Amino acid sequence: MEFRPCIDIHNGKVKQIVGGSLTDQDNGAEENFVSEYDAAYYAELYKSKNLKGGHIILLNPPSSAYYEETKKQALQALSVFPGGFQAGGGITADNAGVYLDAGASHVIVTSYVFRDGIIQFQNLLKLLREVGQNHLVLDLSCRKKDGNYYIMTDRWQNFTNVMLNQDTLDQLASYCSEFLVHAVDVEGKSEGVEEELLGMLGEWNKIPITYAGGIHTYDDISKIKLLGKKKINITIGSALNLFGGNLEFDRVIQTIRD
Numbered sequence: 001m002e003f004r005p006c007i008d009i010h011n012g013k014v015k016q017i018v019g020g021s022l023t024d025q026d027n028g029a030e031e032n033f034v035s036e037y038d039a040a041y042y043a044e045l046y047k048s049k050n051l052k053g054g055h056i057i058l059l060n061p062p063s064s065a066y067y068e069e070t071k072k073q074a075l076q077a078l079s080v081f082p083g084g085f086q087a088g089g090g091i092t093a094d095n096a097g098v099y100l101d102a103g104a105s106h107v108i109v110t111s112y113v114f115r116d117g118i119i120q121f122q123n124l125l126k127l128l129r130e131v132g133q134n135h136l137v138l139d140l141s142c143r144k145k146d147g148n149y150y151i152m153t154d155r156w157q158n159f160t161n162v163m164l165n166q167d168t169l170d171q172l173a174s175y176c177s178e179f180l181v182h183a184v185d186v187e188g189k190s191e192g193v194e195e196e197l198l199g200m201l202g203e204w205n206k207i208p209i210t211y212a213g214g215i216h217t218y219d220d221i222s223k224i225k226l227l228g229k230k231k232i233n234i235t236i237g238s239a240l241n242l243f244g245g246n247l248e249f250d251r252v253i254q255t256i257r258d
Helices: 039-048 067-080 096-101 121-131 166-173 195-204 218-227 249-257
Strands: 006-010 013-017 031-034 054-058 085-088 106-109 136-139 142-145 148-153 158-163 178-182 209-212 232-235
Touching (some): 006 039, 006 067, 039 067, 054 067, 085 178, 096 121, 121 136, 166 178, 195 218, 218 232, 218 249
Parallel strands (some): 006 054, 054 085, 106 136, 209 232
Antiparallel strands (some): 013 031, 142 148, 148 158
């Protein structure tokens, strides 16, 4: 179990948002926190703690007027800590190399693989040819519908028809080196973790998984340790004091390591 830091970039600024609130129309989002510091500042901080495996997420689509500024922030952070971050947001087989060349250890992909409600295996295989399994993370961020978890796409705006369960994890594990799972219904709300989802992920445990969503107390971290059998890595956003929350950065790291 490791702490995986995050740098979420929206409209050219480091932010924490309520996950389900993101919309492409007018580049809107419900904001929990907007940093006065740029992405490179956080990259330097995480580098000083040797916290590898965190993710940088571009929250604007390429069609956005803010996309180039958001991308610039991401590339600057990658240059500060080469090999320290995974990069995601609008990644395709055509642009993945840009982020790997800039210093990303992995690229994180959702919408390019999960499109039109299904798994686009031709795109997945194209990615594999471009970057290799060891440099690919699949983002399986999900929401609950009709009692089951379904993978979300397009910055968590659209449901796919792909149910997130152990069969899906088994099917996809041979194509990537890690999974990233945001529990979108609780992401950015600091109201507690998705225990059912964590229990399912903890029972699976075949390749590394990073969980994000709802963590707001040190007890939540202990709960994830138990449900995830000390193997599920975690990301904390809005609840971390770096982003205006109450959880102390250094204490979080120590709580995970204890």
